[in-house]
Amino acid sequence: MQFKDVIGQSHLKSELTELMRENRLAHAMLLLGKEGAGGLPLALAFAQYIVCEKANSVPKDPGPSLFGDDLPEVQPEVLADACGVCPSCQRAAELAHPDIHFSYPVVTKKPVLRR
């Protein structure tokens, strides 16, 4: 799922991409919203955006100039959305990317017996 597939929430999308652009991602984030507010699609799109190979590609350093000229500093290119076609995006879309983990609350009726 990509940001373009998430309805609305444009301010959150831009804030999340801004975090990537400024390299200020926290080690963990909790997206909390009311049921039906689109929190899960936004989280899935953000997870895919984080692992996308093209959205977060850093151009290769061209190295020193042959003539000793100062070259412009290489800035990482940060796209506004995941590409949707790279292998990481395809795995994320299939919910099979090894770096994206899902956890769900489990409610048991019986107490768990520990041995």
Ligand SMILES: [Zn+2]
């Ligand atoms: Zn991608």
